Amino acid sequence: MAWRHKLLPYYADFAPGTRRRRPRAAFTSDAGRLDLSGTWLFRLSDTATGAPLNFLGPEPPGEGFTELPVPSHWVLHGHGTPRYTNTAYPFPIDPPHVPDANPTGDHRLDFELPADWRRAGSVLRFEGVDSCFRVWLNGRELGTSKGSRLPAEFAAGPALHPGRNVLAVRVHRWSSGSYLEDQDMWWLPGIFREVSLLERPAGGVADFFVHAGYDHATGRGTLHVDADAPAHVHVPELGIEGLPVGEETSIGGVEPWSAELPRLYDGLLEAPGERIPLRIGFRTVAITDGLLTANGRPLLLRGVNRHEHDCDRGRALDLATMREDVLQMKRHNINAVRTAHYPPHPAFLDLCDELGLWVVDECDIETHGFILADWRGNPADDPRWEPMFLDRMRRMVERDKNHPSVVIWSLGNESHHGSNFAALGDWTRTRDPDRPLHYERDRSYRHSDFYSLMYAPVPEVERIGRREEVVPPETADDPELEARRRSLPFLLIEYAHAMGNGPGSLAAYRRAFEAHPRCQGGFVWEWIDHGFRRRTADGREYFGYGGDFGDQPHGGTFCIDGLLFPDRAPSPGLAELKKAYEPVTLTADPAAREVHIANRHDLRDLAHLRFTWTLEDAGTALGSGELKAPDVPARGEAVAELPELPVPARAAGEVWLTVRAVLAADEPWAPAGHEVAWTQARVRARTARTKPAAFSGRPRRTDHDVLMEDAAFDARTGVLRRLGPLELDGPRLDIWRAPTDNDRGMGPNSAAKDWHRAGLDRMETRTVAVRATGARVLVETHTGPAGTDRALRAHWKWTATGSALRLALRVVPEGPWDGLCLPRLGVRLTLPAAYDAVRWYGLGPGEAYPDSREAARVGLFTATVAELQTPYVVPQENGHRAELRWAELTGADAPCGLRIEGEPHFGLTARRWTSADLDAARHPTDLVERDALYVNLDHAQHGLGSASCGPGPLAEHRLTPAESTFTLVFRTLPSGGAP
Numbered sequence: 001m002a003w004r005h006k007l008l009p010y011y012a013d014f015a016p017g018t019r020r021r022r023p024r025a026a027f028t029s030d031a032g033r034l035d036l037s038g039t040w041l042f043r044l045s046d047t048a049t050g051a052p053l054n055f056l057g058p059e060p061p062g063e064g065f066t067e068l069p070v071p072s073h074w075v076l077h078g079h080g081t082p083r084y085t086n087t088a089y090p091f092p093i094d095p096p097h098v099p100d101a102n103p104t105g106d107h108r109l110d111f112e113l114p115a116d117w118r119r120a121g122s123v124l125r126f127e128g129v130d131s132c133f134r135v136w137l138n139g140r141e142l143g144t145s146k147g148s149r150l151p152a153e154f155a156a157g158p159a160l161h162p163g164r165n166v167l168a169v170r171v172h173r174w175s176s177g178s179y180l181e182d183q184d185m186w187w188l189p190g191i192f193r194e195v196s197l198l199e200r201p202a203g204g205v206a207d208f209f210v211h212a213g214y215d216h217a218t219g220r221g222t223l224h225v226d227a228d229a230p231a232h233v234h235v236p237e238l239g240i241e242g243l244p245v246g247e248e249t250s251i252g253g254v255e256p257w258s259a260e261l262p263r264l265y266d267g268l269l270e271a272p273g274e275r276i277p278l279r280i281g282f283r284t285v286a287i288t289d290g291l292l293t294a295n296g297r298p299l300l301l302r303g304v305n306r307h308e309h310d311c312d313r314g315r316a317l318d319l320a321t322m323r324e325d326v327l328q329m330k331r332h333n334i335n336a337v338r339t340a341h342y343p344p345h346p347a348f349l350d351l352c353d354e355l356g357l358w359v360v361d362e363c364d365i366e367t368h369g370f371i372l373a374d375w376r377g378n379p380a381d382d383p384r385w386e387p388m389f390l391d392r393m394r395r396m397v398e399r400d401k402n403h404p405s406v407v408i409w410s411l412g413n414e415s416h417h418g419s420n421f422a423a424l425g426d427w428t429r430t431r432d433p434d435r436p437l438h439y440e441r442d443r444s445y446r447h448s449d450f451y452s453l454m455y456a457p458v459p460e461v462e463r464i465g466r467r468e469e470v471v472p473p474e475t476a477d478d479p480e481l482e483a484r485r486r487s488l489p490f491l492l493i494e495y496a497h498a499m500g501n502g503p504g505s506l507a508a509y510r511r512a513f514e515a516h517p518r519c520q521g522g523f524v525w526e527w528i529d530h531g532f533r534r535r536t537a538d539g540r541e542y543f544g545y546g547g548d549f550g551d552q553p554h555g556g557t558f559c560i561d562g563l564l565f566p567d568r569a570p571s572p573g574l575a576e577l578k579k580a581y582e583p584v585t586l587t588a589d590p591a592a593r594e595v596h597i598a599n600r601h602d603l604r605d606l607a608h609l610r611f612t613w614t615l616e617d618a619g620t621a622l623g624s625g626e627l628k629a630p631d632v633p634a635r636g637e638a639v640a641e642l643p644e645l646p647v648p649a650r651a652a653g654e655v656w657l658t659v660r661a662v663l664a665a666d667e668p669w670a671p672a673g674h675e676v677a678w679t680q681a682r683v684r685a686r687t688a689r690t691k692p693a694a695f696s697g698r699p700r701r702t703d704h705d706v707l708m709e710d711a712a713f714d715a716r717t718g719v720l721r722r723l724g725p726l727e728l729d730g731p732r733l734d735i736w737r738a739p740t741d742n743d744r745g746m747g748p749n750s751a752a753k754d755w756h757r758a759g760l761d762r763m764e765t766r767t768v769a770v771r772a773t774g775a776r777v778l779v780e781t782h783t784g785p786a787g788t789d790r791a792l793r794a795h796w797k798w799t800a801t802g803s804a805l806r807l808a809l810r811v812v813p814e815g816p817w818d819g820l821c822l823p824r825l826g827v828r829l830t831l832p833a834a835y836d837a838v839r840w841y842g843l844g845p846g847e848a849y850p851d852s853r854e855a856a857r858v859g860l861f862t863a864t865v866a867e868l869q870t871p872y873v874v875p876q877e878n879g880h881r882a883e884l885r886w887a888e889l890t891g892a893d894a895p896c897g898l899r900i901e902g903e904p905h906f907g908l909t910a911r912r913w914t915s916a917d918l919d920a921a922r923h924p925t926d927l928v929e930r931d932a933l934y935v936n937l938d939h940a941q942h943g944l945g946s947a948s949c950g951p952g953p954l955a956e957h958r959l960t961p962a963e964s965t966f967t968l969v970f971r972t973l974p975s976g977g978a979p
């Protein structure tokens, strides 16, 4: 018997679609548009063909249909589950086939056609369907399509009925198209963007291409609009009336478009049968002398990578959410966005045009999972896939070509290399010669106008800046190709992996970008955590990640790597990014009475900013005022004069000057007064405290205790047990922190693995000696992990006066520590649970770590213990407040307040759970409050880095064991209540 192989069905063949209309520009016009969003009928089946086609015609659909909102992903409405994978395909690599188990959603909408609808020529448009679908109108098949994040249009006229119509769509979760959609994100099937019916009037325009350039030398704009039908262009504000399509005009005195000044001109494209509003931005993007320029000026892209994600709706974003994203980006000094890793909802690009962001628009292509098959069968290098590759690029470029914000086309992400990228590059250069192309993963860069990498460490970026980088093997033997690569501007297309607590080193990257013109910036990975809102059985909310839905295989927590939490609350990383991306660098020199202002805008002067100063003594305002702002052109520098500052003869504490640059007037993205940049300078150090000549407290021993003034130490261990009315435990030496995602780095880059291997999470202490001598209590301890002779010897020297207990702690590493670093170095206090508020003078208000501390400023702050916690989706070290001169812990029911002073300062975390609890928890809802408050007082913390995908902390932020001495002073305060 001969075997009979099945023919490839449409969902598993190489065709990008069938009977679709030509891709074209996205636009609205005065022609009718019927939004078909709403409540549809829905039925899920397990296989692509398992369910009967009994829902296509006018008769009521067959059994099993329920209601589903459209747009949506059915897996977020109780039908099956979302699945998260990073690199691995969620099905066998067997291209172009997909498994028999292929969840398939049948969708149906009955709708009324408006009475005056012009049916002839009507078009049915889908903005995004994941991953493959087949569509019928009134029982008549219109066609099929793949390419999840791209529009598809079908001729609907012949099938449309007056009055009632039945639209039926069968959507397959898996298809041959899925092989090109292996981005690191949730697999979320469904009709997740709008569906609409469009009138296409006779005498209308189907497609047009606005070419609006700006000549920075002459200040003139040029405009010509290509269209596929006769039409005229009007831009009344520029006096353009009736410019025929295909003709170019030159206009004097045009204000150009840029992300910094997103000037748009309203225009109209008028055809005999249709009027199309235009929003025209005049700008010219070019690569000139090895630099990316806009309107003649080199750019520095301070970017982020943005996936579309909403913690309830997945990629079915609404307009308000998209606007919020753009506003948040603008308010955090971000000027560029890469639409990782697919074209976004078209409305997002309208917002980028309107509010001003440089956009790298990325094609919906990623075949990363083939890496697990050593790239065997990679579609990028297989001509059978070329039509599908090209189809995706065409649909993106045609849809988005009229957006001034789109300045770079990206051919896709992480798909290795192959001939199909050549096809994409060639086609795109011909269709749109006015925008450069980007593709990172082909390290010959032959199809890219940028030299580009991901996650390069700062020293490597600096080497690239100096043009001293290692030549990639792909160009090493081809002098011409290598010369071309060397001539290209450099983009760090992903960097600073913002997973969990981090990223570190943002300021160092900024310095590297600013120091080297060739380095034209980068895009932080990534904008938002892809977590889904879930609830525990008892109703507490948390965010789910890979595996939380029983999804197998899964990429675990790796999708929780954004600057926003899943509900769009900003993380500390975003605050740090705002500081690193400041478009103005302020440096105050109070002694010289000067503020140096460096304008980092590429195209905008600083007339839109006001500069203010405030002076504080120990956090209390002494005075404030406004600086006379000099004119500072784009990329220029100037000095503003400071007035005579009202520094008192005797200050209560440190005197600090803060200078801020704020918006002088409302901008479309933020109100007047919004802070854009700031700096601080210390005007006077803390007046030296008069040290008591001799400590008065004399220790004495009882059976169990050593007593000194109102402090009691355990006579066997030397641990402090009581201070006045306060019963406590500690301080005890403590070096552990619940590893951050970035501590748990990839491969050999995992500090956490080293720490565990070295036993730093299970240190044991032996009391060597407790001595009460003269006016001191001296304690010596030896702390180390089982099975090694690696240890920290600590010498505790306690002295007391009536009101203060002073600890000078010297820690000396012993034994083999070679190469190991410490998580932190400090002490742990255990206090009664009644303490619940902290007031401090030091860096705040947010958390700070050695390589993520620029967003924190010196001041006086208060927070409850709950407010000190950063609720990372995956619990880990967090909430560390840095460089505290002092802190006061209070609680209404606490026996007394506790004040801790540093000499000069210390770091603090205060939690209702231990570091081990924090480490063990998988979600914040796993953390159970204990009947105590755990307070860590730190001498030092290891840096954060971004090793969850990239480099660890820079050498200067690694916490290397070394002999260290630090001093803390403890005092009780009269009342336990909040200050």
Ligand code: GAL
Pocket (backbone or CB within 6 Å): 086, 183, 184, 341, 413, 414, 454, 494, 497, 525, 558, 561, 949
């Ligand atoms: C990159 C990739 C992103 C994401 C990131 C790590 O290699 O392009 O999609 O996976 O790493 O989060």
